[in-house]
Amino acid sequence: MGEMLDSIADVQEAMKELSRGNKETVRYFQEFMKYVLQPNKLDTKTKELIALGTAITARCKYCIAIHVxxxxxxxxxxxxxxxxSTVAMLMGGGP
Structure with missing residues (x-):
């Protein structure tokens, strides 16, 4: 659990650093992410499970931590x- 929390903190720090030189880009990215993940035809839980599966397939430990x-x-x-997570591993995320 501690490693997951460290990963989340790392992402938050990286986003702060990135926004120092690219405020508008980061703002638009965050707005897009918020829009995509809001409930619509799929509820938030389903969208987050999909995002988690995608993160696992991409092998992005930071994304995995955030989406868990x-x-x-x-x-x-x-x-x-x-x-x-098991479905994601089947589709290319590996064990």
Whole structure:
């Protein structure tokens, strides 16, 4: 759990650093991310489980940490997170 929290803190720090020289770009990216992940035809939990699966397939440890946290915040159970993770591994994320 500590490594996951460190990863989240690293991402937050990197975004702050990036926004120092690219405020508008970071703002638009964050707005786009917020728009895409808001509930619509799919609820937030489903979208976060998809995002987690994509992060696993991309092998992005920072993205994985953030989306596990977001999945839990959206009400996903440990079992749902593990099942989504297993599907992602099947599709190219590796064990």
């Amino acid at each position: 946290k977001k999945c839990l915040e959206a009400g996903a159970s440990r079992e749902e997170i593990l099942e989504a």
